[in-house]
Structure formats: C-alpha cells, structure tokens
Amino acid sequence: MNATGYAMRTDQLTVRYGSFTALSEVSVGLRAGAITGLIGPNGAGKTTLLNALSGFTDVHSGVVYLEEKDVTTLAAHRRARAGVIRGFQTVRLLERESVLDNVLLGAERLHQPSDCSQILGLPAHWKWRTVARSKAADVLELLGLSSDSHRSVDSLPFASRRLVEVARVLISAPPVVLLDEPAAGLDQRGRIELAGALVRVHEQTGLTMAVVEHDIDFVTRLCGSVIAMDSGSHVMTGTPQEVFSDARVQIAYFGRAANAHA
Amino acid sequence: MTTQIRQLPATPSMMSPPPARWPHLSTVVIVGLIAAVPLVFFGDYWMFVAAKILAFGIAAMGLQILYGRAGLMSLAQGAFMGVGAYAGYLVAQSGLGPGIQLLAVIGAASLVALIVGLPTLRLSPLRLAIVTLAFGELFNWLLINSTEWTGGSQGAPVEPLIIFGFDTSYPLDAYLVALAFAVPLTLFALNLGQTHLGRRMMAIRDSEMAAVSVGVFIPKTKIIAFVLSAVFGGIGGWLYSATTGFIAPPDFDLFASVFLLAAVVIGGSRSVAGAWMGTAFIVLLPEGFNLIGQPNLYALAGGLLLATTALLLPDGFSGVFAHIKSLITRMRAQEDRA
Numbered sequence: 001m002n003a004t005g006y007a008m009r010t011d012q013l014t015v016r017y018g019s020f021t022a023l024s025e026v027s028v029g030l031r032a033g034a035i036t037g038l039i040g041p042n043g044a045g046k047t048t049l050l051n052a053l054s055g056f057t058d059v060h061s062g063v064v065y066l067e068e069k070d071v072t073t074l075a076a077h078r079r080a081r082a083g084v085i086r087g088f089q090t091v092r093l094l095e096r097e098s099v100l101d102n103v104l105l106g107a108e109r110l111h112q113p114s115d116c117s118q119i120l121g122l123p124a125h126w127k128w129r130t131v132a133r134s135k136a137a138d139v140l141e142l143l144g145l146s147s148d149s150h151r152s153v154d155s156l157p158f159a160s161r162r163l164v165e166v167a168r169v170l171i172s173a174p175p176v177v178l179l180d181e182p183a184a185g186l187d188q189r190g191r192i193e194l195a196g197a198l199v200r201v202h203e204q205t206g207l208t209m210a211v212v213e214h215d216i217d218f219v220t221r222l223c224g225s226v227i228a229m230d231s232g233s234h235v236m237t238g239t240p241q242e243v244f245s246d247a248r249v250q251i252a253y254f255g256r257a258a259n260a261h262a
Numbered sequence: 263m264t265t266q267i268r269q270l271p272a273t274p275s276m277m278s279p280p281p282a283r284w285p286h287l288s289t290v291v292i293v294g295l296i297a298a299v300p301l302v303f304f305g306d307y308w309m310f311v312a313a314k315i316l317a318f319g320i321a322a323m324g325l326q327i328l329y330g331r332a333g334l335m336s337l338a339q340g341a342f343m344g345v346g347a348y349a350g351y352l353v354a355q356s357g358l359g360p361g362i363q364l365l366a367v368i369g370a371a372s373l374v375a376l377i378v379g380l381p382t383l384r385l386s387p388l389r390l391a392i393v394t395l396a397f398g399e400l401f402n403w404l405l406i407n408s409t410e411w412t413g414g415s416q417g418a419p420v421e422p423l424i425i426f427g428f429d430t431s432y433p434l435d436a437y438l439v440a441l442a443f444a445v446p447l448t449l450f451a452l453n454l455g456q457t458h459l460g461r462r463m464m465a466i467r468d469s470e471m472a473a474v475s476v477g478v479f480i481p482k483t484k485i486i487a488f489v490l491s492a493v494f495g496g497i498g499g500w501l502y503s504a505t506t507g508f509i510a511p512p513d514f515d516l517f518a519s520v521f522l523l524a525a526v527v528i529g530g531s532r533s534v535a536g537a538w539m540g541t542a543f544i545v546l547l548p549e550g551f552n553l554i555g556q557p558n559l560y561a562l563a564g565g566l567l568l569a570t571t572a573l574l575l576p577d578g579f580s581g582v583f584a585h586i587k588s589l590i591t592r593m594r595a596q597e598d599r600a
C-alpha cells in the first residue's frame with residue numbers, strides 16, 4: 001500500500017467525446033483493499049470513469065494513478081497485466097464457447113508458459129493448464145456456475161452470462177477489480193448472493209474493487225464507501241448511508257430530496 | 263450470509279456433457295479414413311489423390327487456425343503453399359536434402375508472413391483479406407517474372423523428396439511421406455485447442471474488448487496465428503510439389519486460396535476435423551465426376567453442390583457431427599432419467 005491509501009485514483013480527470021464532456025475534472029480514489037460503490041443516474045459518467053481507469057478511453061486531461069504511478073497513457077492490455085481487470089456493462093463473451101473457456105480466458109494474467117511451449121504441447125503447458133483449470137473450478141463454484149461449466153454461454157440465461165463475466169474477471173485474483181453493473185438483470189435473491197460472493201472473494205484476497213450499481217440495497221450490502229457522480233462531475237464520497245441520504249444525490253437521482261430509504 | 267448463487271439452469275445437467283474428447287476422436291477417424299483410401303483402392307492413381315488431399319489438408323488446417331480460430335480471413339493461403347513449394351525447390355536446386363528444405367520452407371513461410379502481417383494485422387478483417395489478396399497476386403507475378411529462378415509461367419520439374427528411402431516420385435511413397443507430416447501437424451493443430459494461446463485467438467475472433475480487458479496484446483497473438491497458418495501452408499505446398507513432381511505458378515494462385523477457404527468453410531471452420539473433411543470433399547468431388555465419366559459436369563454441378571452445402575450447413579460437415587453428438591448425449595441423459 002502507498003501513502004495515500006488509494007490503490008487507484010484520478011486527479012482532475014477530464015474525458016471528452018468530441019465537444020461533449022463526459023467527465024469533468026474528476027478527482028476520486030479507490031481505497032486499497034476496500035469495495036467502493038460508484039453511483040449516479042444514467043449518463044453520469046460511471047462507465048466512462050471505469051473506461052478511463054482501465055485504459056479503454058483516451059483522457060483529455062488529468063492523471064490516472066495506479067499505486068501512485070501515473071498510468072494515464074498505459075495501454076489497456078498493459079493496465080490489465082498490471083492488475084486492473086474490468087467487466088463490461090454489456091457483457092463481452094466468446095458466445096459459442098463454453099463457460100469454462102470463457103472463464104479461463106481471464107487466466108491470461110497468470111504467469112504462462114511461452115507460446116512456443118504451448119504450441120508444441122510441452123509439459124509446462126499441461127501443468128499450467130491443470131493449475132488454471134483448478135482456479136476456474138474454484139471461481140465457478142463460488143459463483144454457482146459449476147454445473148454449467150461445459151455449456152455454451154449463448155445458451156445461458158442473461159443473469160448467468162453476467163456471472164460468467166464476473167468469473168472471468170475474478171479467476172486471476174487481480175489486485176484491482178472494476179465491475180460495471182454486475183447485478184443488472186439478477187433477481188433479488190441473485191443480487192444478495194452475488195454480493196455475498198463478492199464479499200467472500202474480497203475477504204479471501206483483500207482486493208480493491210469498484211462496483212457500478214444503481215441498487216441501493218446492493219451497494220449498502222457490499223460497499224464500505226460510495227462515490228456519487230452526476231453529469232460527469234464528482235458529487236460526493238462517503239459511506240452508503242451518508243451518500244444515499246444526501247440531498248444532492250437525491251436530487252440527481254429523483255429530481256428532489258426525499259427521506260433516506262437505504 | 264448465503265454465498266452460493268444457484269440459478270436453476272434452463273435445462274439441467276443433460277446440457278452439461280463431459281469436456282469434448284469427441285472432436286479429437288472424429289479427427290482421428292477422418293484422418294484414418296483418408297489414410298485408408300489408398301488401401302481400399304490400392305492403385306497408384308488413388309494414392310496420388312490421397313497424397314494430394316494430405317498436402318492440401320495441411321494447408322487447410324493452417325487456414326482453419328487463422329480463419330476459424332482467430333477470425334482473420336486470408337486469401338493468400340494458396341500463395342503461402344507456393345512460398346513453401348518454391349523455397350523447397352530453390353534449396354533443392356542447390357543440392358540440399360529434405361531436412362534443410364523443410365527448414366527453408368518453415369523459415370520462408372514465417373518470414374513472408376511476418377513481412378505481410380506486421381504492417382497489416384491492425385487492419386480490419388475485411389482490409390486484411392484484401393491485403394492478402396494483393397499479396398497473393400504480387401507473389402504470382404513475381405513467380406512468373408523471375409523465370410531464371412522459378413521456371414516462370416512454364417513451371418519447372420521438382421526433384422522428388424527421398425526420406426529414409428521413401429521416394430516421392432512413387433505415389434505410395436509420396437502418400438506415406440505426406441502422412442508422416444500430416445499426423446504430427448494434425449496433433450499440433452488439435453493441441454492448439456487445449457492451449458491458452460488458442461483461447462486468446464478465439465477471443466480475438468469473438469471480442470477484442472474481452473481479450474484486451476484480460477491483458478491480451480492483440481497484435482502479437484494475430485501474428486502468431488498468421489505465422490502458424492503460413493507454416494502449415496508452406497509445408498502443404500512443399501509436399502504438394504513433391505507429390506506432383508512439378509511446380510507452376512497457377513497451382514498457387516487466387517483460385518488455390520479460394521479453394522482452401524471453401525474447404526475450411528464447407529468442412530466447418532470451427533474444428534480441425536472440418537478442415538480435413540472439407541479438403542477431402544473438395545478434392546474428391548471432381549474425381550467423383552471423373553469416375554462417372556462426366557468430368558465436364560464438375561464446374562456446374564460441383565459448384566452447385568458446394569453452394570448448397572455451404573447454405574445448408576452453417577457449421578459445415580463437422581457441425582453436423584457435433585449436432586449428432588449432442589443429440590446422442592441428450593438421448594442418453596433422457597434414458598438415464600427414465
């Protein structure tokens with residue numbers, strides 16, 4: 001951990017699409033080893049912030065820090081290798097491949113035998129394969145996907161497809177995890193269980209996590225702190241209770257202040 | 263707190279067959295069938311045909327890696343066969359044996375793939391296809407216009423390969439030599455499906471965003487796929503020229519590339535077995551018309567047959583096998599529950 005206590009943070013980050021400013025001078029941080037919620041109404045810039053953190057969008061000005069190192073211009077795949085692994089709001093899967101293969105794709109970050117020894121099928125490759133498969137089995141078990149592991153993902157219900165992506169993110173136990181609405185499409189029970197699984201991974205590995213989510217109950221259950229955004233700006237950061245009861249957040253969400261209902 | 267998420271799968275365990283061993287089995291069966299062709303007919307002519315299937319099949323497996331696995335379409339696989347064939351030919355001209363020739367074939371194919379691929383693999387798939395098309399045409403033009411090296415458009419006779427006493431000027435030997443390459447190369451191609459490298463290639467085919475998000479450096483994986491496919495093509499071309507005893511530019515023109523692409527698509531681009539089935543089909547089809555004494559029908563009926571197959575079987579022949587397999591699995595599961 002570094003002096004600031006943030007695994008990742010931004011400083012005066014601005015992202016523009018043409019003349020449209022999607023993020024405006026945002027300075028926020030993901031506390032190391034904590035789960036941070038990221039809330040805000042549609043179009044607030046939550047996904048854009050994840051894109052900027054993971055290298056999926058160009059930054060107009062400002063800085064992105066990973067462990068206090070400037071990674072603003074580090075390419076997305078290098079950021080992933082440095083330990084920042086993300087999921088997508090619209091799941092991105094290998095549609096006609098099995099759940100297992102989709103999850104194993106996430107093992108990219110695990111130290112691999114050379115491409116040459118993979119092509120030649122040398123013993124190092126088979127050993128790695130065994131290790132990766134057992135990690136995949138663990139994470140599939142954790143997310144309740146074990147019995148589907150040989151199904152093709154295009155035959156899965158929507159909610160399970162999201163979980164496959166979460167599993168792909170988690171398999172390499174990355175130090176920083178960014179999830180974009182992982183609970184969208186899950187029913188109430190599914191949400192509770194996903195929150196439980198994420199908490200358990202978090203307890204086991206102490207990873208740093210940011211989760212975009214609209215559901216107040218889910219965020220409260222999962223997150224130690226919450227970053228609220230609106231119209232590309234950072235509104236406030238606080239505990240879920242503080243944030244959800246704040247008038248500014250309520251106005252952003254509901255257009256008016258109301259009693260806290262978290 | 264509950265930590266288990268258990269959504270009821272729409273269709274329970276019957277949809278979860280054991281991991282695929284089957285594709286491997288079917289590949290073995292298909293290679294075995296192709297291998298058995300000469301034993302059944304046992305004539306020089308059919309051994310020659312079988313050797314040709316093996317040579318083309320090796321090139322088709324290469325294209326399957328590139329197109330079926332990595333999703334990159336090439337219209338230059340025929341040209342890469344030519345790169346291998348002419349590299350082997352030139353080395354043989356200076357009196358060097360099969361071992362050195364093989365090294366030259368692999369080296370030349372890799373080098374040319376790097377030269378073509380490095381500047382172009384960032385292009386969109388369609389543009390890449392066009393670049394490979396242009397490269398194939400350029401290569402053919404070079405062959406025709408460097409007569410003193412290549413024999414030009416007239417072609418040139420090729421010295422037979424003599425490996426451990428097997429002499430490819432005899433069809434049986436040509437067949438056995440091609441088989442000796444086809445078997446290990448098939449195993450390599452199958453093994454790719456078990457590797458993370460192979461999975462990276464599929465990710466590039468299906469979702470580059472997913473690939474990048476887990477740390478895949480896409481250009482490197484694309485280059486590996488391109489080089490691998492070129493090496494398979496080169497070896498196939500080298501064996502083809504040894505089998506026919508002659509090389510000429512038309513063997514490696516755009517038609518050859520399209521022919522290989524058709525084989526991969528018709529056989530089913532998603533499996534190694536598909537490349538073999540497609541190749542066997544597409545080589546044997548004209549032979550079939552010869553057999554019934556109607557060689558001229560091939561252009562028309564053959565074309566129609568290819569088009570219908572491509573239309574009716576979206577996943578090619580190997581897709582049909584996979585479908586039958588899943589039907590059997592489902593029936594078994596139902597019996598188990600009854």
Ligand SMILES: Nc1ncnc2c1ncn2[C@@H]1O[C@H](COP(=O)(O)OP(=O)(O)OP(=O)(O)O)[C@@H](O)[C@H]1O
Binds near residue numbers: 020040044
């Ligand atoms: N690639 C893009 N090009 C142009 N505008 C974009 C692009 N991506 C996002 N935007 C715009 O930027 C703003 C912020 O989008 P973003 O996706 O970050 O919002 P969000 O907070 O994730 O919203 P949601 O809850 O709907 O997912 C939106 O107005 C959106 O239309």
Ligand SMILES: [Mg+2]
Binds near residue numbers: 047
């Ligand atoms: Mg979003």
